[in-house]
Amino acid sequence: MILGIVILAVPVFSHQSHREYSEFAQALLKQGLTEQSTYAILKKITQTGPRLPGSSQAAAAVKLTQQLMLEFGLDAVHLEPTRVPHWIRGETAMAQLHSSEYGSQPLSIAAIGGSIATPEDGILSTVVEVKSFTELRKLGEKARGKIVFFNQPMDPTFLNTFSAYGQAASQRTQGAIEASRLGAVGTVVRSLTTTLDDFPHTGMLLYSPDSPPIPAACISTQGAETLSRILSLDPKTRLFLHFNCQNLEEVDSFNVVGQITGLEKPQEVVLLGGHLDCWDLSHGAHDDGAGCAQSLAALLLLKQSGIKPKRTIRAVMFMNEEFGGTGGIDYASSQRRRNEIHIAALESDRGGFRPLGLGIGGSKDRFSHFLKWEPLFHAVGLMWLRQGGGGVDIGPLGKSGTVLCGLIPDSQRYFHVHHSAKDTLSTVNPRELELGTIAMALWAYLIAQEGI
């Protein structure tokens, strides 16, 4: 994979001309699309399997990406510790509806991440269906002893599917708390996906100290439609739930860090990152193997180009974005940061789809200043730069003034696969993925040379 091709010999100790950057952007595009290394790296990452925080697969991915960084000849390759929750799904996840009028029928479910198990014999109860917490609260005592079925679909009319996700996600994250407060014995939550299929889409939930934890599962959208229809025909329909997940003790895990050390201002860092962990129903190709592979491949691409940046360009594979974001928190607060200044950080955690633009954080003035580079990003396929950016993993760096940025791919396909068994390598297009890498490499190099 190492090519040893020097794309462009760039002068190091003086500001470069727009033309030089333009030629450099073209060279990155050419090299990236020819090699398409990102896909090969992503393949290796996904082959480690479902990388739930605390799992042996996550540990294997730590080892793999550290090894890749060494192979790519990155500097200062090391691990940084972080504590992560250790939840395991168990072997069983069963749901069955029972209607005296319409018969029995299995439904496709999966425990929500962090859920407690059902009792050993499962739960069998009648069901109340709601589409909002307001609706649920109105039920009051009628929810007691019942299974609460949250059935709010993602709104398909948003152009940006992340907005629709944001609007509907609280039923999964907060639903068990709200249901438990009313004395419910369990919850099932309609999967957060833009498609109608039979795959449960999982994610994390929260419990509250003020109400007992109750078992919570996500149900496929087709399952939700079925359950809703049968409930409307026969409100006495009962639902049987059985799953045996467990919350174990927290364990040690790691962020993986490597860099191209800056020649002039090595303590000033430009960071590219994604998260190495993923949900356990798939191999996390888009979420967020893609972001990790792109961050690694961007540094490989820069390394191959022969550039010696003024400031340090660093890749970080964050651990545990999905289960509390401890990796990002521990990275920002680590003693190792004491003598470093992170001037900008960019996270790729929206899937390996066709990148449309970059979100650039910081003040309006800073953004206006950065806009002078827009034609360079157009040349590598981006359509726009917009103000505002960030991500769960790099968020904690914001407190120290780091400019937080984000790669924004098109979002139409993301929630078809998100947090489900469908998030596999076969849904990733190597060219789309690579265009993200190229844009990230260009962004990092410009800031490493010019500041922000």
Add this chain to the structure above:
Amino acid sequence: MILGIVILAVPVFSHQSHREYSEFAQALLKQGLTEQSTYAILKKITQTGPRLPGSSQAAAAVKLTQQLMLEFGLDAVHLEPTRVPHWIRGETAMAQLHSSEYGSQPLSIAAIGGSIATPEDGILSTVVEVKSFTELRKLGEKARGKIVFFNQPMDPTFLNTFSAYGQAASQRTQGAIEASRLGAVGTVVRSLTTTLDDFPHTGMLLYSPDSPPIPAACISTQGAETLSRILSLDPKTRLFLHFNCQNLEEVDSFNVVGQITGLEKPQEVVLLGGHLDCWDLSHGAHDDGAGCAQSLAALLLLKQSGIKPKRTIRAVMFMNEEFGGTGGIDYASSQRRRNEIHIAALESDRGGFRPLGLGIGGSKDRFSHFLKWEPLFHAVGLMWLRQGGGGVDIGPLGKSGTVLCGLIPDSQRYFHVHHSAKDTLSTVNPRELELGTIAMALWAYLIAQEGI
């Protein structure tokens, strides 16, 4: 599928305000993404099967889309005749390499559309590999009696994959002519795809009256790599080719036409179109079931909105884009056009992927004028309007001054599936497809009301 929802009551006999158009665009977006009718229509079209011009499947697709137009309540639904070639692939397509040193091995091929069959016993010959016509011509007499293997890959470094296709396509379209001129007995052509796989990607070829036709097949990219490697190790490697396709007599077929007749200027037509025929290795989901489904769905969406356009908005399902473009030619020259003025025509024939922008033909002044609508297109998800547009089917209208336009989706994935068995419904995302429909409906309505 008919909803009967009046999105917006719009005044008909006066110019509308930007705000009204803006609300209309929002309503189209909401309605389109909620219903996602385009995917349902595309499913029906693909279910007719491989719609090679002259085939029973193409005839079934004519009938189906005519029926859909009637169901949608379109006006003046009718068929317009066109003559089309009738080529059939036959049952056999075999290729096998034979090296005395490296053994025998089958290769994945398919006859190129329009090719003659091999002799009944097939062809067995040594092979000359070239990457350009210049290279071939240099071989001169060395090509006589040989199979010419054209192995120029698509250049992966183009952002726009259509440019890479354009650069490499002549080896498929003209290769048999060039090889025959040197006395070659057959040709195999590396498939025009951006990926390495074992699927042949077909297309059309041309023969010339000045040299005898020779059998021509496309070979999968993996097959091409294998053949090239073995040839480099053992130049005496022979290739066996056998396929039994046939060129039959031309037959009658049809373009399918339906419209929403304009209230004020019914003779002025704004046209949306795609082509109904496709290559026979798949069901032609992206090429060009998508464009047909979008054109139909755009008219359905407009119809459902309750608008009464000033000018006529027409959908045309062109026949035989793939095998000579007779549908587009006959449409433009039909006597029916005598009392019509086609003021603008937009073709969708670049796959049902995420639309990025619109290409707008005509003069620079006209384009500058049209740019005032850009914010409306941004609101439905497009990134840009650019000058220049058109397509094979609407091209012949250009002579009479029709402004030719095109929907431009992102091209990264197109040549993975193009003209191969992979061009199936499962590779189409309903949201991406629908965004194209919405943009097309908006484009058509604006021009129907405002002219261009």
